[in-house]
Amino acid sequence: MQDTLRITEVFYSLQGETRTAGLPTVFVRLTGCPLxxxxxxSAYAFSNGTVRTLDDILEQVAGYRPRYVxxxxxxxLAQPNAIPLLERLCDAGYEVSLETSGALDVSAVDPRVSRVVDLKTPGSKEAHRNRYENIELLTRNDQVKFVICSREDYDWAVSKLIQYGLDRRAGEVLFSPSHHDLNARDLADWVVADNLPVRLQLQLxxxxxxxxxxR
Ligand SMILES: C[S@@+](CC[C@H](N)C(=O)[O-])C[C@H]1O[C@@H](n2cnc3c(N)ncnc32)[C@H](O)[C@@H]1O
Ligand SMILES: Nc1nc2[nH]cc(C(=O)O)c2c(=O)[nH]1
Ligand code: SF4
Ligand SMILES: [Mg+2]
Structure with a gap:
């Protein structure tokens, strides 16, 4: 039995988020989420999907001839075979990033991967799932993201930024407005007013x- 993953989609688009926003990127979207x-x-990825071998996924990715995956x-990280997938993507020479909720252990992820760890804000209603041990593991190759739903979420994110010195640990600290919940302009004004060492991220x-x- 070959190594397999349950996959919702593989597609080529422009990266809409993080430090590589705007760059052509292949996305591999794994099915299922415990949060x-x-x-x-991305609730359409909670169920269904197709079971595919790692070889099959790698072959489709290679067909796009991407630099970023x-x-x-x-x-x-809810699927154990995400770990060998990430390793094999790095071995193939791509610049690989991983979007993860911060609720699961990120320690086994290949160090060549830029881990984009989302610290869940109170407005997500899943903040109790945050695994703060992950923060100790972060390097300058990693990124921390806060998806901010309200002024209360913003104040909470600033307190975590300061408490953990996140801008010194990670290469990027990203503040992203929750689409439909918060006006991007309000978040932009707060970041400037407080002179924060963070990057405002819009979902391009x-x-x-x-x-x-x-897409
Ligand atoms: C769909 S999740 C998949 C990866 C992982 N489950 C996670 O939460 O990081 C990818 C990123 O999209 C963000 N996201 C999801 N819905 C969003 C929304 N309505 N507005 C802004 N960002 C959103 C998530 O917070 C996460 O950082
Ligand atoms: N273009 C594009 N960029 C993205 N960056 C992160 C995405 C995601 O859903 O995790 C995403 C996505 O769904 N589309
Ligand atoms: S945003 Fe939340 S619910 Fe959606 S995939 Fe990520 S962790 Fe799961
Ligand atoms: Mg998306």
């Missing part, structure tokens, strides 16, 4: 293609 964030824009979901793909799956 239920209030705002989740982003493994997302659902929650990628939603401006370009609205909320279509596969």
């Amino acid at each position: 239920r964030c209030q705002y989740c824009d 982003c493994v997302t979901g659902g929650e990628p 793909h939603k401006y370009l293609w609205n909320d279509e799956p596969g």
Whole structure:
């Protein structure tokens, strides 16, 4: 029996988020998630999907001849074979990123991967799932993200930024407005007013293609 993963989609688009926003990227979206964030824009990946071998996934990715590959979901780390997938993508020479909820242990992820760890805010309704031990593991190759739903979430994110010195641990600290919950302009004004060492991140793909799956 070959190594397999349950996959919702593999597609080539522009990265809409993180430090590589705007760069052509292949997305591998793994099926299933143990969380239920209030705002989740990828709920279509909670179930169904197709069981595929790692060889088959690697072959489709190679067909796009990408430089960047982003493994997302659902929650990628909920499937043990996400770990060998990430390793094999790195071995193939891609610049690999992993979008993860921060609720699962990130220690086994290949160090060549940029781990994008989302610290779930109170507004997500899943903040109790945050695994704070992950923060100790972060390096400058990793990124921390807060998806902010309200002024209360913003104040909470600032307190975590300061408490854990996140801007010194991770290469990027990303503040992203929760789409539909918070006006990006309000978040931008707060970041400037407080002179924060964070990057405002807008989800570029939603401006370009609205909320279509596969973009
Ligand atoms: C769909 S999740 C998949 C990976 C992983 N489950 C996680 O939560 O990081 C990818 C990223 O999209 C973010 N996201 C989901 N819905 C969003 C929304 N409505 N507005 C802004 N970001 C959102 C998540 O918080 C996460 O950082
Ligand atoms: N274009 C595009 N960029 C993305 N970056 C992270 C995504 C995700 O759903 O995790 C995503 C996505 O769904 N589309
Ligand atoms: S952890 Fe990620 S995929 Fe799961 S519900 Fe939250 S945003 Fe959606
Ligand atoms: Mg998405």
